[in-house]
Amino acid sequence: MSYTPRHKEQTRQRILQAAAKLFCSNGFDRVTLTQIMKKANMTHGAFYAHFSGKSSLYEAAMQFATSNGFWARNDKQTENNETHLKALVTRYLSWSRSDKEHPSPLEFLVTDAAHKEEKVRQAYQACFDSLVDRLAGILKKRGSQEAEALAEETVVSLVGTVAIARSFAQPLQSDFLKRAQERIVNRLNSGLKNSEPVEG
Template sequence: MPYTLKHKEQTRQRILQTAAKLFCTYGFDRVTLDQIMKKANMTHGAFYAHFSGKSSLYEAALQLAASHSFWARREKQSENKETHIKALLTRYLSWTRNSGDSPSPLEFLVTDAAHKEEKVRKAYQACFDSLVDRLTIILKKQGSTGDVKDLAEETVVSLVGTVAIARSITQPLQRDFLKRAQSRIFNRINLAIQDTKIVSDKC
């Protein structure tokens, strides 16, 4: 008896969710199809019924991760402006991860950004651009004006770079490193917002 469309979609989503978690933790090269399908409790035959190869799965998995990331969920929530942006930075640079949270698509190894496969690079770039666009919207809601996208891009670069460096630091020092980085980034954003408000008031 052939599988229903609903069953096929559930199978595809199961593969995607498993792949997203693994890719966002270890990066493209350190994850194999065997690992993904074993973790999903499925066969290789099931994989090739939905995806043409590993890079195609990577592209789709990152799109899923981006749409379900913490940043995507928080964007629409209304709360105190300062608490909102601080919550986003804290989540990205937090010492521990809540196992129930979806990982941010850019928290994995930054070597994916310069991967030899063009499809992998483009998928990484799309996630980067998406995060910058989301942060740009959030910063505008905070009252920031002017070169908001530049500020958003600078912030995302700082976050990604901080996480990449933090992973090479021993745990006793990592916590303080992340706290200092969070404080610097948050203060930079606040200063930029205050500066734009001052200019706006003078005008």
């Protein structure tokens, strides 16, 4: 049976969306192709029509998650001051939320950053770099004189906070996240002293 290019692309997108959700929640090693295809409601045969293996899917899924993540979808709003940096920080630190459509790249397990497979490490690094670049662009537009360094510091803080918070039970988890949010927002404010404040 022959499928149209549109159908093939829709199939690929379904696989990517399912994979992104699972990888973002569980990391590379704890997700199987069977789980991904079950979530996509498709067969293994459909998988191999689009991807050569799990690593190549991970790479594409990370690009998909980054391109469709919260910061990516709100760049224009952020530039127009409708969404503030404080809201972005708050959103990313709410890692336990159920964002069914667009999983956050900051939900990736940090273990993927040091994975034994180079392709997995490179995909994680590319996603991290993309987040830093996006945030640096926002900070530059806000007048930051240290946009790149501040963006990298912020993303590192967010990733580390999410990774550590996963191990805490309530109410420690909520308290930890609240303190981290205050620290990160204060640091962003200090880097934007002569420009628009983070709060809004």
